[in-house]
Amino acid sequence: MSLIPNEAVKIEVNGATVDFFELTKDGVSTYYFDTSKCGPPDPMVNAMSGLRLIKNTNNTLVMINHKAPGGLFAKLEADIAHSVEEVNGFMKITFSSVNAGVDSDLTQIACH
Template sequence: MSIIPNEATKIEVTGATVDFFELAKDGVSTYYFDTSKCGPPDPMVNAMCGLRLIKNTNNTLVMINHKSPGGLFAKLEADIAHTVESTDDGLLKITFTNVNAGVDSDLTQTACH
């Protein structure tokens, strides 16, 4: 079962190395991407590309990955919140939302260290 909804539309995201999808509802978009079969640095690179889509918006980003991206979490300031859920097939669904916290995460650093 795919976590990315069937009604989501494939979109182009600058710098991404995997497909991104958008599902718009009531004026808010949820963006999805799956890096569960990718190795470093692709999860970090694609997460940063996706996070730029939601920066300073009410939109949401959903990342599907094979493990928790601790290196990514360490790069985020209080302006980007995340939740992690396990899926039935052993993957992780990480949902990112923008929070108005008066700080500004640097979304240009795509290295894992």
């Protein structure tokens, strides 16, 4: 069972190693990717690629992973908010950009 909506459209994302999808409603896009079957560094690499899509926008990014990416959360400043939800044994992490006067460095893709 995929947690990515069927109506989402596959897109190309610079630096990504997995497929990304976009679903647009009312002019706002939600981007999705699934790294639940990937090991390091793929979750971090793809999250950073996806976060660049939403930075300073009203769009959101949804990451499907086998666990909550604590190493990723530690790299984010107050300008990237996230929420974590467990769905069918997978972690669904939703990221959004926040105008907080700080700037997360989205170029650091190492897991440590």
